Amino acid sequence: MINEYIEEVGKDIEEATKRALEIMNAVRDQVLIEIIDDKKEENEDPEVRIRVTPVDLRKRNAEEFINKIIESFKIKAEIVWEEKDDIPIMRLYGDEMGIIIGNKGKTLEALQILMSIIANKNSLVKGKIILDIEDYRKxxxxxxxxxxxxxxxxxxxxxxxxxxxxxxxxxxxxxxxxxxxxxxxxxxxxxxxxxxxxxxxxxxxxxx
Known part of the structure; x- marks a missing residue:
């Protein structure tokens, strides 16, 4: 899992950002950028130092996927997030949830696999993510x-x-x-x- 920041410098924030993104092989919405030093003193070349931290996009990606599934089944559900041992757990609650749990949880297992793939697809922070519906797994x-x-x-x-x-x-x-x-x-x-x-x-x- 990539979760540590890097620091980079440039004559302005655009240049420093470009360098950092190239090093991390990332795009802008995958990272958080903080300016930690903005040198603009006389007799010195301007220089900006930034800190770039990967953003965990797994929850956002997972919610987008699950919301599409919910809409396709024409049902309503509440999404609640928890964490256990640093693993994000998405819990769904609502009426008619049996249809997306499936016989012996087979539909839930299939959704779990698809959600994990999609959640990690464009996130620099990668790792396990769990889907539970109406506390079925519990x-x-x-x-x-x-x-x-x-x-x-x-x-x-x-x-x-x-x-x-x-x-x-x-x-x-x-x-x-x-x-x-x-x-x-x-x-x-x-x-x-x-x-x-x-x-x-x-x-x-x-x-x-």
Whole structure:
């Protein structure tokens, strides 16, 4: 992620800006420009020193994309931004949100991929950005944790592998992370998308 500023000088702000943008391979609306020194004293050549900082355009880009999606479905939604571990999270709230969540969250996952690509496209500051609709991911995450806990208990009790239903990469990640704290089982993903799934194996199976 590019997030540090650079400083550049020129005989005027236009020249200093041009130099900085060339160095950063950027255009004007991708950066914030501050004048930090404007030398106009007699007997000295005029000189302007500027500080140029990349602007994070991901939120703006993401909102433009999502607003077009909302309009195309002829529904109304409120956009609320949060941050967790420095990752921007866009949350949508409104009526009839099920249509853009889709069956088992498949539409949401597709929108997540497209939004991430578009959000990062012309932003110098790049990184992960998350879309959640009506707290679906929160609710789904808790349900997956409960499922993984139950299935881990079954694996430990029976001493046999428990194979879960196919899941998306983000769903599998929730289970892997949750069960990584359980020292009685190990997890692994197997198969090819879209049939990739998690296998929960009791540790004592390897002690036989």
């Amino acid at each position: 609710r789904k995450g808790k349900a997956l944790e409960q499922l993984s806990e139950t299935m881990a208990e079954r694996a430990v009790e029976t001493g046999e592998d428990v194979i879960l239903e196919p899941m998306t990469a983000s769903e599998r990640k929730v289970i892997h992370n949750f069960l990584s704290k359980n020292n009685e089982v190990i997890t692994m993903s197997t198969g090819e998308e879209p049939e990739r799934r998690i296998v929960i194996t009791p540790v004592r199976k390897y002690d036989k």
